[in-house]
Amino acid sequence: MSDLPPKRSLKRWLVTTNHKDVGILYLTTSLVFLLLGGILALIFRAHLWESGGTGLLSGNEFNQSVTTHGLVMVFWFLSPIATGFANYLVPLQIGAKDLAFPRLNALSYWLYLFSGVLLFISFFQGGSWSGGWTIYAPLNVPMYTPGAVIEASVGGTMAIIALMMFVISITMGTINFLTTIHRQRAEGLGLWNMPLFTWSWLLTVWMMLFAFAALFAALIMLTIDRVMLTQYFATDQGSGLLWAHLFWFFGHPEVYIVFFPALGIMFETFQTFCGRRLVGRKWVIISMILVAVQSFLVWMHHMFLTTINLEVKTLFMATTIGISLPFDLMVFALIYTMVKGRVRFTTPFLFSLGALVLFILGGITGVFLGAVVLDYEFRGTYWVVAHFHYVMVSGVTALVGGLYYWWPKISGRMYHEFTGKLHFAAYFIGFNLLYFPMFLTWETPRRVFHYSGGDLIWHQMATIGAFVFGFSFLIMFANFAWSLIWGPKAPDNPWKYSRTAEWAIPSPPPLDNWPGRPSYASGTLEFVEETSAHPAGAATDGGTAATDGGTATVDATVSESTGASGDEHAHEGEHADHASIWPFMIGLGTFIMFLGMSGMTGVVVELMSDQIAAHLGTEDVSSNVNADQILGFADMNYVYLTFFLGGIGFLSYSLFMFGKEQFNAPEMEVAERWPFEGVGNTKFGVWVFLASDVIVFGAVIGAYLFMRIWAGWFTFEPIPDYTWAGLLNTYILLTSSFTVILALVMAERSNKKGLMACLGATIMLGLAFMAVKAWEWGGKFAQGDYWFSGLEYSLYYVTTGLHALHVIFGLLVGGFMLYRIYTIDAYLEDERPVEFFGLYWHFVDIVWVILFPLFYLM
């Protein structure tokens, strides 16, 4: 399925897996979400025109607008627009033909798009999530939001599920980019010489890998709380702190996750438009690495007003202020690059410079919040809103600069320079008019429209600024629309001093990127004729782009190369596929399944109503839980149930077809791979996935430990009645690990019967594990102990249930592999998939090795 329809056909965009197409999809979709998030902001800013609100929105609608604006901008606009740039540019900058896993890349996009659609559907399910973008506990569970909001619980659940789906998309993207950047760099392109945008993106995806996994764990627990009525975030036993720890362990790195790509764009544009290599380039990279590491050491500065102890607050104050130091170095590097170079004030540079100014202001005001004592004063006020937006929109500003910078490369046409500058003027004035007054109204509580009358003038200025700022984007869209229709054709490299590799090929680049194989072996970019006899043959017509910006001469960047099609591959059978419909179908299936899941609370309550009523009748029930409220959910909604089950069916079929499809994404034969040489792309991808799963499981197990420490360690008793059942399951899983490793041995020996026997035994053992588990749970249910019976029960059922779900996924994959061996003699010549499956299965085994003592013995 390798033929790719033309760009004017809709089908092209549904089936494409090419990194540049997916990049364009990401960029355009994120800009649509920018508009939607912006409209929400304009609506609530208009509501704020008068103290107490103009009446444009009800209180709940105001909360929904503010919340959804925050969620959309942080998750569905800022991260994805950067992902769009990365998709388009990272392979070009490192000399790869595509990402390591093109279909997974397309799948990331579809999950992202559909997750955004789910978020906006939530408005039509009785109202979206209204509790703030931080989703703080205990307001994030239905029983704590009584009255009118309880009707909105389906929409609220949908927003949470949409976020969970978005995180799944991010995780896939992370695995893909880590594999690509670490294993697909052109010959001679060492990490130190990578272009700075790619550097910033590499660190972004490393942060994403660990940070989003923690958020994923938190969202799993929250979704189960909302759908199944477990009690992670519903108690007064540390629930609020548990959420805050998990959320901010993600949320703080997230600030740098959204800012780093913007920083990378600033570095690139400063180099290009100052005509000078970045001052202190090596130290800038070291600083970025430091910030990426430190970003995980500061999360509790978001929790200074909670009951965490003073020692830990002091420690986190120090780490927070410490993180500003490497940023100082980066800021000074940018300033000195301007001082030492000759600045050309083009539109992309103006936006990058504007971003630097805003970032300095945002950074300085952030130091106030990093100090415990000042934070006591500023927390929860418009100071935070202003600081936060100065930092985040600083990133947006640089990203807009990136849009102008790479527009000629992506569209093949030039934009209108004067209109671009006009956009910047309106943008910069509008932004400062919007947010600077908020520093002055720092006594106004955030998320509240009843502000002091004395602040009226500042709020009205902000509202005017918001409309100017919003309007400025229309100038940008008009400019781009003009460019597409009437704009002059862009040369390969419209910028004099840009030197990264994407400028050495035509605008827009051909489908397969390069005429031959890119190589930096000689120190500059060359395109090597690919012949199997002489892989490092003579250079052809490549440009002389250095690996990154420098003191280039004016004519050093022009490339004469013309687009060559991928058909020129010398290696037979290495023709890359570009089209597959299954990523779209999997996205659609997941969409339908999650759509159904959002309304499953009513189904669960109705099915379990007798048990819930019996449980609520006991004196163990927290006084915060009201039986009427819970049972008020009872509503067997067959539409949701149908969507849920139908979605699972459709998803399973799509995954099956995805697995069966022949799809060839050739691995680069000659590439720089430090420090991950010696493992294949797929195996490395599996390991990266497992690293993220370590965090997911670790956070869920950590939640158990945290709650147990809160409760006093010895107040918890093991929930299962029989320790031997857990021990039996330990033996079963260990044996299944043994059989799966024997399956690998059989595959290596091309022994079909042996392979089928060993894999079959693994599946039987997995089923036996599930049977013991079902028996154990059945026994507990018979005693009236359910997942909603108390916090300890929630912890036990969800943690072991998540493990069981992993076993089920493993069984499905194992069953699929068995089918493939039986039908097409799979894995007998190439045993690697069996090994990859084993890596996953052994990991699930390791988790059980930890779970068994924690839940059955201690």
Added chain:
Amino acid sequence: MTSVKTYTIIYVILLALGTGKFLFFTFDFGYATAMGGTMLLAVIKSLLIAGYYQHLVDEPRSISYMMLVAVFMVFLLVIAAGYSIQ
């Protein structure tokens, strides 16, 4: 790649260590000893599975370091969060 013989030896050791964890809590060692002992056995089992069944001993060290960073992140979160409520 390691031989079937090695895999089998590891399997037997894993079964023994699994039983060991159980024994710690069946006979009276005191809670702290039993807890420390079981967790130690769990770590040894995990390392054996990761090292030999997942072939980490044969893979580039960088893979092990990546997994160690992930485990470190979990410890960082759990220990710091646990300490914050002391």
